[in-house]
Amino acid sequence: MPSQILHILFGEDVIAGIFKRTESRFEAVTVKAAEALQAYKNIFALGCQGPDIFYHSRRKRPVGLEYGTLLHRRGIGVFSAKLLEASLPSAAASAQTLAGINALGVYSLGFMTHAFLDRASHPFIVYKSFRLSPASPGGLGAAQSHAFFERIIDSLMLKVLRGREVSGWDQEGVLSGVCSKPPPGLQELLENTLVKTFPERAGKDEKLAQRIQNTFDDSVRFYRLTAPASVAQKSSSSSAAMNKDHLVYVYPENLPGHIDFLNLEKRPWFYPAGDAKKDTRSFPELYAQAVQAASDALGRVIERYLADGVFPTAQAATVIGNGGLSIVDTSGAPCSPSRFDPLPLDQALEQQLASRRL
Secondary structure: OOOHHHHHHHHHHHHHHHHHHHOOOOHHHHHHHHHHHHHOHHHHHHHHOHHHHHHHOOOOOOOOHHHHHHHHHOOHHHHHHHHHHHHOOOOOOHHHOOOOOOHHHHHHHHHOOHHHHHHHHHHHHHHHHOOOOOOOOOOOOHHHHHHHHHHHHHHHHHHHHHOOOHHHOOHHHHHHHHHHOOOOOHHHHHHHHHHHHOOOOHHHOOOHHHHHHHHHHHHHHHHHHOOHHHHHHHHHHOHHHOOHHHHOOOOOOOOOOOOOOOOOOOOOEOOOOOOOOOEOOOHHHHHHHHHHHHHHHHHHHHHHHHHHOOOOHHHHHHHHOOOOOOOEOOOOOEOOOOOOOOOOHHHHHHHHHHHOOO
16 A cells, blocks of 8 residues: 555545546536535545555554455455445436535545555555565564555655655644544444445444444554654654654655665566566556546546436446455455565665664
8 A cells, every 4th residue: 555645645636637527517516526625635635545544453452454454355346336325415416416525425535546546556566665574684574664665655756746845744634633533424434334345244343333433543643653743753852762663654754865766767677476577667657547547437437426416336336446455366366476676675764764863
């Protein structure tokens, strides 16, 4: 999964692409929907995180971590479509749809974009970060390397796409606040949609509501601990306030220029599973193509919704897809990488430790 920032930027860019498709035919509705997204922009940002919030549920018991893993492996298309179906307004007249969208509908619009970026970027991320074991004693393991590389990409792409430095990223304002005070009905919406999507698991989970509440509580803590402002304060006050295990989840600053993290030199890389041909695309190219693909695919869904006044659940589930969100084998099942060439991420992490005077 790309980290928090890039999923938000991706969601913004995809929605802009969808609105561009719909504005000539549904101009009044598009304007109203754009106003709603602006009014609920932080809720939209949380929606863009998709099922990643469940990955942050590791402290308060019972945890919701299992649902993050489940949604990343299967069923994300059905889940996203049912989320949209339950939260977007329905109307017989096309002029009424989306114009009456509320906070839950905005959240769902953000959520529907998540899978597209994951599937487009994970092959590159895995190929450039995976390792069988730490490169050196005390070095990064596979999971840490993956997480740290995602945050490197977030930091660099924020500059590429918006011209902004990550030090100015207000993660507490954007994500922590809405997790601490989610819009009414959001947790119930997630609970009901999980039950509809995974009746064999969520439908039998007597602690599901508490897991979702704990997921939001743990997410508040995670977003605060990894917010640039919070990290900067800790770095300046105490060298004991942070270690490598923490720093891999922090957006890095002033990265070494000699490492081509985004493959701007277009060096060959390969899909981490199977025998696919080499790829030379840079990460910005992967991102731009994913925005176009998601805007086109989801744009067709939204156009049909606006025309009919009823959300096309089956079409949305098919368009978003139910396959895994990371690398998959020839049958479409999630698998471990068999081909990889990691960047010197240990070196980059050591540089971050030194730059923060730890």
